[in-house]
Amino acid sequence: MANSPLLRSVDALTAASIRPEHSHNPIIYWHxxxxDAPTVAMLWTWFIAESNGVKLPLTSILAMGVAVWILYATDRLLDARSTMDAQLERRHLFHQNHRSAFHAGIALASLALVFLVSCISPAALRLYVILAAPLIGYFVLIHLRRKSSKARSTPRLPKEIAVGIFFSAATFIPSVARNPVLRRPLLPAAALFGLACCLNCLFIYAWEHPFATSVPYPEAHPATRLALRFRAFLSILGIAGGFGLALYSSFSRGPNSAPWQLEVAISLSAALLLQLHFRRRHLDPAALRAAADLCLLTPILLVFTLHS
Structure with missing residues (x-):
């Protein structure tokens, strides 16, 4: 699989577009x-719907992108305020140095989101409200704990795992809301996509927190440490699980199977993340972080197979 033309093409794109010496590379600024996260969210929201024959209005896809951008930009601004300068990553420093522009952008995006949400179907809106309640609570809890120097404990659900759950659920909601019959067939694919999103966060955490002691990742949540220990196994599970489900979907073609394109895209993302991990020393931190999100753009490689 490492020699697949699809993997070679994405690997070549990554290597050519995010070389460390290109400080003004658009891919770096995309990150x-x-x-990056809004692009991934919009692409998967559209791809999940399109592969299942669900026609989403443009407003639904744009609402996803705007909401995710507001969440991620706010998260990075809050991280920059609550973290010592020496521990900040380049994305946090960038948000800190341009915080006025980001504050204005978040305000404008929030106004746009109000309009876009008003165009979302009531069924999807109800599901989003159910998802948003715990998400907002978790988001507030995370940053309140970081802000307080006395709070040493970590949330029961680590961020690296929470992101996978919420991100996957959000991208599947528009399709499921418009066609409730898809809930059961898409559940395995949603779980696998959640795993791919978790792997994205786990690999990034490992790259940004190299350990120099006998205890790996001492500051991480126990569940995160356990997942980091088995990240290669989890990657293989995502790769094999995706292709296994794709084979089942191709042969069964029944009402309880998801489109094979969806499952192959998830499997390819897991494969690319694992491949990127093995080549991580060839990229600087910002390029590596951008490349991790590029690995989740695999639906682009399968668009031509839809409706064929």
């Missing part, structure tokens, strides 16, 4: 401007 620094917090546009």
């Amino acid at each position: 620094l401007l917090s546009l």
Whole structure:
């Protein structure tokens, strides 16, 4: 699989577009401007719907992108305020140095989101409200704990795992809301996509927190440490699980199977993340972080197979 033309093409794109010496590379700024996660969210929201024959209005896809951008930009601004300068990553420093522009952007984006949300179907809106309540609570809890120097404990659900759960649920909601029959067939794919999103966060955490002691990642949540220990196994599980489900979907073609394109895209993302991990020393931190999100853009490689 490492020699697959699809993997070679994405690997070549990554290597050519995010070389460390290119400080003004647009891919780096795609990451620094917090546009990476919204791009991934919009692409998967559209791809999940399109592969299942669900026609989403443009407002639904845009609402996803705007909401995710507000969340990620706010998270990075709050991280920059609550973390010592020596521990800040380049994305946090960028948000801190341009905080006035980001504050204005978040305000404008919030106004746009109010309009876009008003165009979302009532069924999808109800599901989003159910998802948003714990998400907002978790978001507030995370940053209140970081702000307080006395709070040593960590939330029961680590951020690296929470992101995978919420991100996957959010991208599947529009399709499921418009066609409730898809809930059961898409559940395995949603779980696998959640795993791929978790792997994205786990690999990034490992790259940004190299350990020099006998105890790896001492500051991480116990669940995060356990997942980091088995991240290669989890990657293989995502790769094999995706292709296994794709084979089942291709042969069964029944009402209880998801489109094979969806499952192959998830499997390829897991494979690319694992491959990127093995080549991580060839990229600087900002490029590596951007490349991790590029690995989640695999639906682009399968668009031509839809409706064929």
